[in-house]
Amino acid sequence: MKAALAVMEKDLRLAWRDRAGWLTAGSFAAISVLVYSFALDLAARDVRPLLPGLLWVTFLFAGIISSGASFHGEAERGTLDAQLLAPVPRTALYAGKLLANLVGLLVVEVATLALATILFDEPLLTPELGGILLVGTAGYVSLVTVLATLGSRVRARVVLMPVLALPLLVPLLIAAVRATGAALGEPAGEAPWLLLLAVFTVWSAVGSALLFPLAVER
Amino acid sequence: MSGERSVGANAVGIEARGLTKSYRGVAAIDGISFSLPPGSRTALLGANGAGKSTLLHTLATLVAPTGGSALLGGEDVAEAPARLRRQVGFMGHVPMLYEELTPSENLRFFARLYDVEDGAKRADELLRAVGLWTRRDEPTAVLSRGMHQRLALARAVLHRPRVLLLDEPETGLDAGGIDLLERLALRDEGVTVLAATHRAERIGRWATRRLVLDRGRVVGDEETAVAERGVEGAGAAGRAR
Numbered sequence: 001m002k003a004a005l006a007v008m009e010k011d012l013r014l015a016w017r018d019r020a021g022w023l024t025a026g027s028f029a030a031i032s033v034l035v036y037s038f039a040l041d042l043a044a045r046d047v048r049p050l051l052p053g054l055l056w057v058t059f060l061f062a063g064i065i066s067s068g069a070s071f072h073g074e075a076e077r078g079t080l081d082a083q084l085l086a087p088v089p090r091t092a093l094y095a096g097k098l099l100a101n102l103v104g105l106l107v108v109e110v111a112t113l114a115l116a117t118i119l120f121d122e123p124l125l126t127p128e129l130g131g132i133l134l135v136g137t138a139g140y141v142s143l144v145t146v147l148a149t150l151g152s153r154v155r156a157r158v159v160l161m162p163v164l165a166l167p168l169l170v171p172l173l174i175a176a177v178r179a180t181g182a183a184l185g186e187p188a189g190e191a192p193w194l195l196l197l198a199v200f201t202v203w204s205a206v207g208s209a210l211l212f213p214l215a216v217e218r
Numbered sequence: 219m220s221g222e223r224s225v226g227a228n229a230v231g232i233e234a235r236g237l238t239k240s241y242r243g244v245a246a247i248d249g250i251s252f253s254l255p256p257g258s259r260t261a262l263l264g265a266n267g268a269g270k271s272t273l274l275h276t277l278a279t280l281v282a283p284t285g286g287s288a289l290l291g292g293e294d295v296a297e298a299p300a301r302l303r304r305q306v307g308f309m310g311h312v313p314m315l316y317e318e319l320t321p322s323e324n325l326r327f328f329a330r331l332y333d334v335e336d337g338a339k340r341a342d343e344l345l346r347a348v349g350l351w352t353r354r355d356e357p358t359a360v361l362s363r364g365m366h367q368r369l370a371l372a373r374a375v376l377h378r379p380r381v382l383l384l385d386e387p388e389t390g391l392d393a394g395g396i397d398l399l400e401r402l403a404l405r406d407e408g409v410t411v412l413a414a415t416h417r418a419e420r421i422g423r424w425a426t427r428r429l430v431l432d433r434g435r436v437v438g439d440e441e442t443a444v445a446e447r448g449v450e451g452a453g454a455a456g457r458a459r
Contacts, residue, residue, distance in 0.1 A: 002330065002333065003330070003331055003333075006327060006330035006331055007331075010316070010319070010327050013318075013319065013323070014316060014318050014319070017318040017319075017357075018318055073317075076312075077312055077313075077314065077315070077316075077317070078310055078311075078312040078313070078314035079314055079315065079316055081280055081310070081314060082314035082315075082328065082373070083331065084279075084280060085278060085279070085280065085303055085306065085308050086303065086328070086331035086332055087300050087301065087303040087304035087332065087333075088300070088331055089300065217282060218275075218280065218281045218282065
């Protein structure tokens with residue numbers, strides 16, 4: 001746990017000093033929401049049924065951008081190896097990176113929700129939506145973090161993320177969109193979407209933690 | 219501070235038994251066997267592509283061997299990698315440092331990863347020893363190549379390893395930096411040193427043994443005499459270990 005916290009603190013400090021990852025992800029999310037608000041005729045149409053999908057697609061790509069940035073240069077400058085040399089479990093290193101990515105992305109997402117609340121005139125900053133956001137984000141960030149690690153070792157890193165991550169994330173995204181829709185009062189069917197989202201998040205976190213040692217193996 | 223050390227008192231031996239690492243069927247190291255006693259200081263020699271870096275990375279547990287075994291203190295690195303990693307200090311081609319962090323932050327981070335007792339104090343001690351005390355709060359990115367290498371040296375010895383694996387550690391160092399490297403790492407009698415180097419003219423100052431690789435195989439393994447010149451006076455930097 002001490003090692004995971006050390007890695008998390010270090011990654012957050014690096015992200016704060018560099019800011020490129022957060023700024024890119026934040027800018028992407030803000031521009032996306034802004035474009036959606038202009039694209040949809042807010043006066044003539046109820047946009048509420050569309051919001052869950054728009055928000056989660058925005059969060060997904062913002063997450064891929066910011067998580068990828070967390071591994072920027074780690075392989076090239078040898079700092080990933082320097083951490084792997086330490087006598088700590090690989091999963092502790094993974095947990096630290098995951099927590100840093102999660103914190104950074106939640107900041108971006110909350111800011112995006114605040115902007116969307118203004119632009120779409122919908123109350124999006126609610127505790128219920130906050131819970132869905134936390135669970136869903138933890139799920140996809142856990143997967144994206146391990147894939148970003150894998151990507152830092154291969155030449156085809158640009159295509160690795162969309163090719164591997166997006167298909168794997170489809171079940172989580174469906175559950176997250178449905179759960180968000182239900183929280184906004186939209187009909188979401190009988191399925192327990194929040195429970196499914198939580199199950200997928202646990203599966204994703206455990207699977208990724210087990211995969212991480214293999215992803216960094218040479 | 220560890221204070222004075224007797225020869226090999228804390229050091230552990232390094233042994234390779236038929237050690238092989240292949241990449242896509244091509245052997246970077248090919249059935250290497252050798253035994254380095256505790257406290258020995260070995261210069262690893264060979265042309266580019268001889269397998270020096272692969273050997274060091276394998277011993278450091280960064281690369282998994284495809285055949286044979288590597289042992290530190292008699293323990294197979296493949297069977298107890300986490301415990302053995304605590305005993306290993308590694309310095310590679312690149313400094314392995316975070317450019318956005320300061321030298322002090324870099325060392326304190328790695329001290330936390332290695333769970334070094336009094337990590338902050340140890341980091342300060344080493345920053346003084348490698349001559350970076352006055353630059354400790356500047357971003358590492360603004361430091362010169364040689365200063366990066368000094369900081370990398372401090373990172374490698376931060377947790378008081380019993381084995382030092384060094385891959386061309388003199389790269390980028392000026393004469394003063396090389397003297398520092400020799401005092402702080404290469405001539406420390408409390409550790410077992412295996413250092414790849416192209417600086418053949420300096421080997422006599424610290425090496426007790428030469429291991430020569432050629433195309434992934436050991437073609438020379440002999441003990442050498444350390445020249446007396448410059449051996450005395452480990453000085454403040456040496457005592458920092």
